Amino acid sequence: MTARPAALYIHWPFCLSKCPYCDFNSHVRDRIDQDRWRDALLADIDIAAGDGENRDITSIFFGGGTPSLMDARTVGALIERAALHWKLAHDAEITLEANPTSVEAGRLADYRAAGVNRVSLGVQALDDTALRFLGREHSAGEALAAIDAARRLFDRFSFDLIYGRPGQTPDAWQVELARALTLAGDHLSLYQLTLEPRTAFYRRAQAGEALILDADGTAALYEITQAMLDEAGLPAYEISNHARPGAECRHNLAYWRYDDYIGVGPGAHGRVTTVGEKAATRRIRSPEAWLDALDRGADVLADRTILTPDEQMTEAVMMGLRLAEGLPLSRLRAIGGAAADGLIDARRVEDLVEEGYLDAADGLLRATAAGRERLDAMLGHLLA
Ligand code: SF4
Secondary structure, eight states: OOOEEEEEEEEEOBOSSOOTTOOSSOBOOSOOOHHHHHHHHHHHHHHHHTTOOOEEEEEEEEEESOGGGSOHHHHHHHHHHHHHHSEEEEEEEEEEEEOOSHHHHTTHHHHHHHTOOEEEEEEEOSSHHHHHHTTOSSOHHHHHHHHHHHHHHOSEEEEEEEEOOTTOOHHHHHHHHHHHHHHOOSEEEEEEOOOOTTSHHHHHHHTTOOOSOOHHHHHHHHHHHHHHHHHTTOOEEETTEEEOTTOSOHHHHHHHTTOEEEEESTTOEEEEEETTEEEEEEEOSSHHHHHHHHHHTOOOEEEEEEOOHHHHHHHHHHHHTTBTTOEEHHHHHHHHGGGHHHHSOHHHHHHHHHTTSEEEETTEEEEOHHHHHTHHHHHHHHTO
C-alpha cells in the first residue's frame, strides 16, 4: 500500500505571559508538570496513529504557545514516537517555534541534539519600546543574541516581525526592515498587527485607544515590505512569509497546498484522509480538559467532520490563493472531478483579473500581491 504524505503539528499551549494582541490557544500557568505533559502528548500521538493508515511524515512542527518552554527530552521523545508509528522522511523538516528570552535561547543546542533542524524565533520587533508595547518578555538585545545562536546552530532558521504599530512611519519601518535583512537567514515572517476579538488589545481599542495603524498606513508598510524583500531576494511566497527560493517552510506549505496534516495537543486542528475520506479534526481546546480526557480514556477530539468534495475544494481555494505560486486547477479536479469546473464562476474570475487582483492562465489561479493583501474580500467575491 502506498503511504500517504502528511505533516505533523504538535501544540504546546503554555507561555510565560499572554501577549495583548494574541488570540492563539496559549495559557499562563504557575507550574507545568513536564513529565505529565510529555506522557500526554506521547499518548495523543498514539491516538492519532491509531487509524491504521500508512503515512510518510514529511515535516513536524512544534507550535504554540511557546514550545521553547518544553524540555528538550520531551521534544526528542515526541519525534521518536512519531518515527515509531509512521515513516519519518529522512529529510523531514522539524521546526520548533522559540521565543528569544535568554533562558529559551540557551536551550537551542539541546533542541538540535533532540532532532530539531529548523527554528522560528518570535522576535516581533528590534527595539525595546516596541517590544514593551507588544507585551513581550524579551529585550532587543536578547532577540539579537537568539538570532545569533539560531544562525550558529541551524542551517535553516526564520524570525517573525510584527508591523503596523501605532505611529510606525514608513521611514521607521524601512530602517527596521533593513536591519532585519542584515540579520536574516533565508526566511522571514512579517505579520501585520491586527485586533483580534478576545484579546487585551481588542478590549482596549474598543475603549478608544489607538493600537494599530489605520488601513492606509498599514497598506503603505505592506508595499514597502514587498518591495524591500523582493529586492533582497526573499520574495513573498505567502501573504506574510518570505523566503529565498527553496527555503520556504515545507510544513506550512503542506497547509496551503491542502495536503494532509495531523494535529496533536490541545486545540490542534487536522485535515486527515482515512479510507479515502478527508476529515477536519479539532482536539479539545482547554489544556486541562484535554489532559483530563486523556486520563479518563475519553475522546480527545472536540470535533471530527467528514468534508464533502465541495467543502474540500472551497478550503483548497482559500488556502491555495494565499501562495504566490497560486492554485493549480488540477488540485480541485483531483478532489471534485467535473464538479470542480462549476465551483468558480468564470465571470467573477474575469472581474478580478481586470481589477488586477488575480491572474488566471495555464491551469492556475494566482492572486497578485494586491489580491493577497485583500484576500478575504477577494475570496468573498470568488466563492460567493
Ligand atoms: S508568546 Fe506567542 S503564543 Fe504566547 S502569548 Fe505571546 S504571541 Fe501568543
